[in-house]
Amino acid sequence: MKTENKLMIRALKGEKTERTPVWLMRQAGRFLPEYRKTRASADGFLDLCYSPDLAVEVTLQPIRRFGFDASIVFSDILVIPHALGQKVWFEEGVGPKLEPLQSIADLENLNFDKLHSHLSPVYETIGRLREDLPKETTLIGFAGAPWTVVSYMIEGGSSKDYARAKTWAYSKPEEFDRIIDLVAEATTRYLIRQIESGAETVQIFDSWAGVWPEFALKRWCLEPCKKIIAGIKAVHPEVPVILFPRGVGDSYPLFAKESGADALGLDTTLSPVWARDNIQSHVTVQGNLDPLLLVAGGSMLDQSIDSILATFSDGPFIFNLGHGILPQTPIGHVEQMLKRIRG
Ligand code: 1CP
Secondary structure, rough: OHHHHHHHHHOOOOOOOOOOOOOOOOOOOOOOHHHHHHHHOOOOOOHHHOOOHHHHHHHHHHHHHHHHOOOOOOOOHHHHHHHHHOEEEEEEEEEEEEOOOOOOOHHHOOOOOOOOHHHHHHHHHHHHHHHHOOOOOOOEEEEEEEHHHHHHHHHEOOOOOOOOHHHHHHOOOHHHHHHHHHHHHHHHHHHHHHHOOOEEEEEEOOHHHHOOOOOHHHHHHHHHHHHHHHHHHHOOOOOOOEEEEEHHHHHHHHHHHHHOEEEEEOOOOHHHHHHHHHHOOOEEEEEEHHHHHHHHHHHHHHHHHHHHHHHHHOEEEEEEOOOOOOOOOOHHHHHHHHHHHHH
C-alpha cells in the first residue's frame, strides 16, 4: 500500500478516518514475554538496539500479536549521545547511565564524525522493517527531543528534579543553548536519515518537557523542536511529524500553533474536551489513555476508552496512551482495549 493511503498517515495529515488508528508508545518491550526472551539472548540492551536482526524481531513482535496500525522502530533515545561520543550504558534493574557532562569543555569530546556510521544499524533495521511489515502498517521512526536527551547527558541518567541540568541552564544559558543546539542538529540529521531509510513518519519524544517555567519551555523545548521539524520539512515536506511535549499543560496550544508538527501526543492529564477545543482544532491529536488504566483493566478501562473515542472522533485522531505502556500490563487488557476501539 502506498504510504499516503495508510490509515495512520491519513490521520496525521488531518483526515478524520473511517476507523481510529491505534498504536502504543513503547509497544515493543518488557510487557511482552517474547521481548523478554529475545532480550535475554542479547548481550545487553544497547546490543539489542544495534543488532538489526534482533531489533527487527522485537519491533515486529507487537505487530504480530496485536496488528497495531503503526510500528515504531526498536531503539532508544540515548543512541544520540552515544553516537556523538559520550559513554552510555544500561544497568540491569537501574536504567540508562551516562558519563555526565561536567563543564562546557566536555562538549569538545562530542562531534558528528561517527554519527551516521554509529547509527547505521538503526537505518538498516528501518529498511528491513519496510520489507517485513504488513503492507497496511505505518513505520514510525523516532528520536528524543533535545531537552529530554540533554537531561540524561547532564544528569548522567534518570533524575527526579533535573537540578544539575536546570541550574546549568539558568546560570549559563548560552552554554546550555550550545548543548541543546548540538543535539538538535544531530537529531535533525538522524531523523532525515531515518526517513530516507524508510520511516514514513517520525515522532519526537520530549518526555520531560513538563518541568520548565514558560520562558524556559519556549527556549529549550519549543524552539529546538521547531528547528528540527523545519529542518526535516525543508527536505521532506510530505512526511508528517508527531511531537510529544509531555506535561506542558496549558502550553500545548502554543506547540500546536508554533512547532510545525502535524500531530501532538497528548499526555494523560489533559482534559479531552479541552484538548479537542484547543489542540485538535489546529493539529491531529494522539493519546491519551492513562497507562495505569491499561494495567488495571475492568470497567473503568472500557469507560475511559469510550470517553476518549467519543471526544476526539469528530476530528483527526490516533488512539494511544498518555505515556509508555508499563511492564506490568496484562496482555489480556491490551486485547480488551483493541476490541473496544475496533468494535
Ligand atoms: O530492560 C530493557 O529491556 C530496557 C527497557 C527499554 C526499552 C524497551 C529502554 C531503556 N528503552 C526501550 C526502548 C525504547 N525507548 C523505545 C522503542 C520502542 C518500543 O519500545 O516500542 C522507545 C520509543 C524509547 C524511548 C525512550 N527511552 C524515552 C522516551 C519515551 C518515554 O517513555 O518517555 C525515554 C525517556 C527513554 C530513556 C529510557 N530508556 C530505557 C529506559 C528504562 C528509559 C527511561 C528511564 C527514565 O525513566 O528516566
